[in-house]
Amino acid sequence: MTVTIAHLYYDLLNLYGEVGNVRILKKVLEEQGIQVRVEFLTIGDPLEFKNYDFVYMGMGIEENLILVNEHLKPYKKDIEKYIESGKCMLCSGNSYELFGKFIRFPKQKIETLGIFSFTSKQLEQRKVLEVSAKSKYFDKKIIGFMNTRSFNNNKKNFFLTIQSESSSFKEGILYHNFIGTYTIGPLLIRNPDLLKKIVSMILAKKRKNYKLKEFHLNFLEQAYQDCLKRRTI
């Protein structure tokens, strides 16, 4: 069995060490005895969603998001089919805004894929936040970091309930196996349980009743525990 990972726009949406997510996924899948092919794709490359088992996109600056949007739009139907079929896709940072209706930047508004009904807007102030959150997936907290200048008005299918010192709010989107979140950076490395969940989702889609081998994520588990100890919330 070969699993194909598509790292979309690796050279345009790459502000926060996103490649780490792809590398850890490849490593863990290989440790399960599975062949992995990673396709690093960007504008100018043809996209073939039917061939992918996992799609990943990271965070980018405004100009790059606009470039990506133009390249991605013709694939709307393919992407919808991909998501509806229950295949797994993870968008960290502002890239998940591309799946809403439009993004309003200070000087322009761009029409985006419109797969979901929310719209996004760039704000004056950046929101910088240590993430400590609950998800539907498991009891353990999801940890991470957020540094965003934009926000959206999504009202349903939230991915996370984020607890911060001052407030608690819902964020992100979880629809079938599509995950979008403003949490950035190597979130699959920082959250070994999320990594395991995604591996099992990918493999369940590949073959019914796939039997997973034991995971060896010693360093990741320790880093996760260390982070919880440093945190107050």
Added chain:
Amino acid sequence: MKYIAIFISKICLFILEKIGRGTSLPGQIARKIDPNILKKIDRPKTMIAVTGSSGKTSTAYMIYQVLKENGYRVANNSKGSNLLDGVISLFLKHCTFLGKNKLDAMVLEVDERYTKQVFDQVHPTHVVLSNITRDQPPRHGDYKTVYHVIESAVEKDAILIVNADDPIATTLSFGHLGENIYYGMTKNKESYNGLVSNCLDMVYCPKCNRKLDYDYVQFSNVGAYHCSNCDFERPKRHYEITEFGKNKIQINHKFSIQTNYQMLYFFYNILAAFSCCSYLGIEEKKITKCLNNIELLNQRFEEFYFKKRKVQILTGKNENAISYNQAMNYIQNKEEMKTIIFGFEYISKRYPYQDISWLYDIDFEFLTNVDKFICIGPFAADIASRISITGIGEENILMEREIGQVAKLLPKTKGNIYAVLNMGTEQKFIEGINQLNR
């Protein structure tokens, strides 16, 4: 009124300096008394500002040294603050009670995100722009945010002295109405043939969005670039490092400078300082004489022995992947079997966030012949997680959260030791080694 504000502020400065708080507080007080205080103090004729994501302190300090040794009455804020209040303090220190400036030149290191605020007040005649890269995102946001601030700050009659090899910095210079002076580097044995780094900011043509082509890359996206689709390309260099020797570099085939620092980004700092001073009209021989083996604050390169094994400590004011990548690049070029120690006590002095995403922008993937990789400090497990995806086997990755205890792991390891230490780890590490060396 004008003189009263200067008078009071100078008295404050005098007192605060005595108690060791003379860097930014006097400026803050002066600004409270008179928000336009800087308009009331003469500017020196030559007002140099050094800004960019990295290399500011070293470059500004070198320019300052050259000017000083060549008879300029000159001041520099390298020991103080690089924000507006620090700059005001420096002006106050060097003016008379009547606001007359006593200097020929000032060399200011200016925090890139505060360039607009500072330049609007001090109006630099020369701006040295080292580079614009991702750096401390919780503080600065993304590199484009920093770009826009600097772009709006540089005044049209200023001379812009720019790193030609950085496509982001040159994009900014192409929109600059005043004169641009460019510096850069030719291909050398550390150059790559194409983009290879994990850490890439702009790599697309800012004019036509085609991916840039590179003849060679020095590091990240810095190198000899051009667009195959339009006329965007690396501008011609007025000053260029043309030869790279052992412990020396040569500029424009003529001017040799001895240096103990062996990393490319440091050569850029020397070159920027040389370019600025040469442009100011100082004779090149006098500049090289002054820059030869210059010793810098914060840039240490220590070497000693631990049980017959060479230990090299590479430290810097590292807060971003670009500078760490220089250390990695240096180690990568050492072909022997080696043990690497890597860690930090905290992520930043300036913000409380635990963003570790920049660890993934460091090119650990290029390391070869690593016997053991030792991850140290409170973030040891995060570092070990990062290293575990590089291809270095997990059995060769060790962790030690107590930095003072690291030396005890060394007998289990082989080869020369390279310690990339930062943010409060260096002293503890050396003490630990010394205890075992006794």
